[in-house]
Amino acid sequence: MTDETPGRHMSAEIAQQPEVFAAVTGSRPLIASVGGAIAERRPRFALLAARGSSDHAALYAKYLIEVLLELPAGLVSASTTTLYNAKPDLHDVLYISVSQSGGSPDLIEATAAARDRGALTVAVTNNPDSELARAAELSVDVNAGVEKAVAATKTYTATLLALYLLIDSVQGGQGEKAAALPELAAQALSTIDSSVEEAVARYRFVERMVTTGRGYSSATAAEGALKLAETSYLAARAYSGADLLHGPVAAIDSDTGVVAVTSTGKGGEAMRDVVDTVRQRGADVLAVGSAAADVPASSRIVLPETAEEVAPILEVLPLQRLALGLSLARGGDPDSPRGLSKVTKTR
Incomplete structure (x- = not known):
């Protein structure tokens, strides 16, 4: 690719993810030292603050904290502090701020x-010298390297992996379930091209898409919808599979493309009825994940099987490729989405 080739940065950074995963897993001892400090403080519950793609990483961490640590966890609204000057008592609370750049004023x-x-504050960021890292008591370096594409790819998955290793270390784990991810990511990226190309052809002219998942995969659905919206300008919405059946399913018809994230585990099992229902509504369903072959979808992208709690780190890879492919097929450049910049500053 030349320097002027549309999507060159996004394509290259998607391909870099196996190498990035190896770097993150190699930094596990440093991440575990932060996890040990959290364990010593024995927090009562956890709060997570983030924006954009990092908000989806925080949603993933919320599931990890609630399931693996069995602590209540919630996503905070930074504006309650920055706009409304609320001052809650946060003693004995774990407060994790997630930001790829570490530069958003509201999170700082x-x-x-x-x-x-x-609160015990922990910054999880790809910029260890950022203001956010300095504002927090502890910090975790996502270790993804410089990301040139506006649409986050490798920084998103590296953040997921860093969060998993952090939370696993709080419960005394050694990160075993993540050890094979560099190899599995390379395997996935080398085998999904034809399935992604088929999906691009199917959805090239669609204007409305829904992404859906359950449990840990809810974060994948949310990130997938964001990638489709910001690179291809699609009207893409993400729903938990449960929430989808509580009303929004009424808006699904034969003109709707549905991406159902279905990996092996309890979340994937819970998606079976969801996929069956949207298929009955006439939707064209693309199943993505390690359990994709086992659901009644129109097309599938099957991924290697992992432990359910680390599946989102692989699940999003084909959705990144799908967003890239659709953007290019529709005449766009995902490296230069209109109205967006790499660092968005809000308050």
Whole structure:
């Protein structure tokens, strides 16, 4: 690819992810030292602050904390601090701020305020020298390297992996379930081209898409919808499979493309009825994940099987490729999405 080739950065950074995963797993001892400090403080519950793709990583971490650590966890609204000046008592609370750049003013301000109010603050960022990392008591380096594409790919998955290793270490784990991810990611990226190309052809002219998943995979659905919206300008919405059946399914018809994330595990099992229902509505369903071959979909992208709690780190890879392919097929350049920049500053 030349320097002017549309999507060159996004394509290259998708391909770099096996190497990035190896770097993140190699830094597990440093991440585990932060996990050990969290365990010593014995937090009562956890709060997570993030924006954009990092918000989906925080949603993934919420499931990890609630399932693996059995602690209540919630996603915070930074604006309650930055706009409304709320001052909750956060003593004995774990407050994790997730930001690829570490430069969003609202997250920096909210993290500093949480620390002042007694929280144990941890910044998870791809910029260890950022203001966010300095604002927090502890920090975890995502270790993804410089990302040039506007649409986050390798920084998103590296953040997921870093969060898994962090939370696993809090419970005394050694990261065993993530050890094979570099190899599995390379395997996945080398085998999904034809399935992704088929999906691009199917959805090239669609204007409305829904992404859906259950459990850990809810984060994948959310990130997939964001990638489709920001690179291909599709009207893409993400729903938990459960929430989809509680109303939005009424809007699904034969003009709707549905991406169902279905990996081996309890979340994937719960998606069977969801996929069957949307198929009955006439939707064209693309199943993505290690259990994709076992659901009644129109087309499938099957991925290697992993433990359910690390499946989202692989699940999003074909959705990144799908977003890239659709953007190019529709005449766009995913490296230069209109109205977006690499660092978005909000308050």
